[in-house]
Amino acid sequence: MLRGKQTWWFEKRPVIIGEATVVGPDEGDGPLAADFDLVHPELDMQQKTWEKAERLLLEQASEFALQNARVERDQIQFYVGGDLMNQIISSSFAARTLGAPYLGVFGACSTSMESLALASLIVNSGSGSFVLAGTCSHNCTVEKQFRYPTEYGAQKPPTAQNTVTGAGAVIVSDKGAGPVVECATIGKVIDLGITDPFNMGAAMAPAAVDTIQAHFNDTGRSPKDYDLIVTGDLAAVGHPIAKKLLLQDGVPINETVFTDCGLMIYDLEQQKVQAGGSGCGCSAVVTYGHLLKRLKKGELKRILIVATGALLSPLSYQQGESIPCIAHAVAISSGKE
Amino acid sequence: MATKSKGGPKYKKMTMSPKEYQSFAKTMEPPRSILGNCLKAFVFGGGICVFGQCIQELFVHLMGMTEEAASNPTVATLILISVILTSLGVYDKIAQWAGAGSAVPVTGFANSMCSAALEHRSEGLVLGVGANMFKLAGSVIVFGTVAAFFVGIAHLILGTGGQ
Numbered sequence: 001m002l003r004g005k006q007t008w009w010f011e012k013r014p015v016i017i018g019e020a021t022v023v024g025p026d027e028g029d030g031p032l033a034a035d036f037d038l039v040h041p042e043l044d045m046q047q048k049t050w051e052k053a054e055r056l057l058l059e060q061a062s063e064f065a066l067q068n069a070r071v072e073r074d075q076i077q078f079y080v081g082g083d084l085m086n087q088i089i090s091s092s093f094a095a096r097t098l099g100a101p102y103l104g105v106f107g108a109c110s111t112s113m114e115s116l117a118l119a120s121l122i123v124n125s126g127s128g129s130f131v132l133a134g135t136c137s138h139n140c141t142v143e144k145q146f147r148y149p150t151e152y153g154a155q156k157p158p159t160a161q162n163t164v165t166g167a168g169a170v171i172v173s174d175k176g177a178g179p180v181v182e183c184a185t186i187g188k189v190i191d192l193g194i195t196d197p198f199n200m201g202a203a204m205a206p207a208a209v210d211t212i213q214a215h216f217n218d219t220g221r222s223p224k225d226y227d228l229i230v231t232g233d234l235a236a237v238g239h240p241i242a243k244k245l246l247l248q249d250g251v252p253i254n255e256t257v258f259t260d261c262g263l264m265i266y267d268l269e270q271q272k273v274q275a276g277g278s279g280c281g282c283s284a285v286v287t288y289g290h291l292l293k294r295l296k297k298g299e300l301k302r303i304l305i306v307a308t309g310a311l312l313s314p315l316s317y318q319q320g321e322s323i324p325c326i327a328h329a330v331a332i333s334s335g336k337e
Numbered sequence: 338m339a340t341k342s343k344g345g346p347k348y349k350k351m352t353m354s355p356k357e358y359q360s361f362a363k364t365m366e367p368p369r370s371i372l373g374n375c376l377k378a379f380v381f382g383g384g385i386c387v388f389g390q391c392i393q394e395l396f397v398h399l400m401g402m403t404e405e406a407a408s409n410p411t412v413a414t415l416i417l418i419s420v421i422l423t424s425l426g427v428y429d430k431i432a433q434w435a436g437a438g439s440a441v442p443v444t445g446f447a448n449s450m451c452s453a454a455l456e457h458r459s460e461g462l463v464l465g466v467g468a469n470m471f472k473l474a475g476s477v478i479v480f481g482t483v484a485a486f487f488v489g490i491a492h493l494i495l496g497t498g499g500q
Contacts, residue, residue: 049459149456151423152473153432153439153448155374158367193355194362202362209351217346241365251348272433275367 004218007185014123015335017176018069021289022060023281024139024165026273030266035289036166037064043140043165050150051089054138057167057281058083058094062134065169069176076100076171077128080118082111083136083280084163086145090136100132108309109233110187111135112168112284113328117184119172120330129174136167137279146197146314159199159237162273164265168284170292179295180335182302184328185218187211189311191324197310197317200325201238201262201275204308207325208234209245211306215329216251224255227300230291232283232307232327235262235276261286283307287332295334302333374436381431381438389415389442412443419444423451449473 003009021036028039038060047053058081066073079098081091082105095102107114112135119133140150142163148154172181190210194203208231216222223229234242239260246253261283262276287305294300306329317323353361392414396407422428428448432439439445450470457469471478 051459144456148473149452151426151429151448151452151455153423153429153435153445153452155433155436155440158369191355192353192358192362194359199362199366202365205362206351206353206358213348213350216348220347222347237365237367241362244365245351245353249348249351 003183004214006188006214007183007218008117008121008124009183009219010120010124010181012124012126012174013335014120014172014174014181015176016170016178016181016292016332017173018065018067018071018178019168019170019288019292020061020064020068021166021168021285022057022064023285026139026162026271027164027166027265027285029271032265032286032290035293036285037061037068037289040165050138050140050144051085054083054085054090054136054141055093057138057165058090058134058136058169059097061136061167061169062094062098062132065132065134065171069171069173071130071171073098073100075130076132077130078103078119078122079132079134080105080115080122081132081134082106082115084108084142084145091134094134098132107307107326107328108311109137109278109280109282110307110309110326110328111280112232112287113184113305113307113330116170116172116181116330117186117328119170120181120184123172123174126174131172132169133172134167134169135280135284137163137165137281139163139165139279142279156274157198158274159196159201160274161200161233161235161262161276161278162266163279164277164281164285166281166285168281168288170288178335179292180333182331182333183219184330185211185215187214187327187329189324189326191322193322195317195320195322197312197323199237200278200310200323201234201236202241203238203323204310204325204327205234205238205241205245207327208232208242208306208308209249211327211329212246212304213249213251215304215331222255223251223253223258226256226302226304226331228257228259228291228303229253230258230264230286230303230305231260232305232309233262233276233278234260234308235278236268237275238308239263264290292332295332298334298336300334301336302331304329304331377434378436378438381435382441383438385415385439385442385444415443416447419447420451423448424455428452446474446477
């Protein structure tokens with residue numbers, strides 16, 4: 001049911017009955033390593049191309065999510081997924097392996113929450129009982145498509161972010177035990193004219209702020225209703241900007257813990273990742289790997305994930321266009337009250 | 338079926354104009370040390386040149402080449418080293434520290450070609466390696482040739498070039 005202007009309220013309380021995350025070596029060296037189902041020690045994952053490696057991540061995450069949910073592959077009624085590659089090839093090729101009816105979505109790095117919101121909507125509307133939502137990214141495929149060849153020696157500025165190698169998948173169902181998807185706020189495209197593709201945190205911060213405010217306006221909730229509000233991949237430059245903007249607009253964000261997946265996934269002191277993590281995999285592996293575990297343990301009761309995405313392409317920024325950005329927020333509760 | 342929350346919206350939407358936001362975002366960027374980066378580039382780039390000079394001296398003194406004859410094998414040696422370091426995945430890590438120091442000398446040019454060739458090998462030899470090898474280096478060649486053309490014209494007009 002629509003609540004307010006842009007928020008879906010899931011009164012049937014769709015449940016995340018299983019989740020899984022698979023990551024690469026850098027994420028395995030990070031502070032959340034223990035929360036992932038599988039850590040690949042090599043970036044190529046013994047595949048011939050980077051693209052095949054990225055696809056493998058998503059296929060493995062989907063497979064493990066099915067196992068964790070104790071659901072057979074043919075029980076999956078719909079698969080909603082997307083990624084950063086041109087024509088979202090990683091998700092579509094993974095869907096070929098999965099063999100389930102498939103909806104491909106693109107929201108850049110916000111795809112994690114976009115697909116989770118849609119999967120929950122399908123379940124809430126009674127249109128499906130087992131829906132898989134998943135996304136992935138690979139550092140090298142993204143470098144190759146959006147920046148330079150992976151081995152090219154270009155110095156990255158401190159505002160740049162390191163694309164996460166990882167995939168996360170969840171199975172949303174109308175019955176069973178697990179964290180509950182309460183509602184989702186679908187973001188608008190916001191563009192305040194930032195043109196630097198090496199400073200996407202600053203480009204995306206206003207989109208996150210817009211969606212967070214819309215979420216509170218639509219639901220009547222405030223920051224203190226959440227134990228944790230976490231943005232997707234604003235990292236060390238964008239996250240403080242978002243915080244300042246929220247405080248400026250009178251949102252009492254200090255009443256809760258406000259952090260960012262791009263800051264959590266790596267050890268920014270030890271790992272050479274500039275401002276932090278980014279990519280579709282960033283919010284997916286932090287949310288599905290780390291945060292859902294904390295919800296299940298009872299450390300957190302209710303969280304809001306605001307996945308942010310920069311909707312640019314190499315073509316658009318070479319033509320001098322600014323970076324349009326989006327953020328989708330999903331509220332997840334432990335389902336134990 | 339939309340249910341309206343009671344009263345007006347709780348929080349007013351952002352009022353900052355794009356111009357205001359861009360200058361605000363600029364102030365939030367971590368500082369970059371121009372002097373530090375210049376120094377690193379100078380030291381590392383200079384280091385490569387000193388190393389190149391050493392190789393040339395070896396060719397001159399050990400193999401009895403003239404200085405002019407030694408310059409070609411010297412450049413080839415530097416290119417070979419750069420390509421090996423690129424293939425081992427080391428060159429980009431050095432470049433993050435060295436900046437322009439590793440980009441400007443001939444080693445940077447070799448790195449740009451080798452990295453593109455490696456990256457696009459998966460798309461085949463012709464459409465992958467062949468078509469993409471000059472993806473980054475191509476503009477150096479184009480503008481290098483254009484610049485040489487205009488310098489040549491200037492020499493001709495001023496009567497400073499040639500014999």
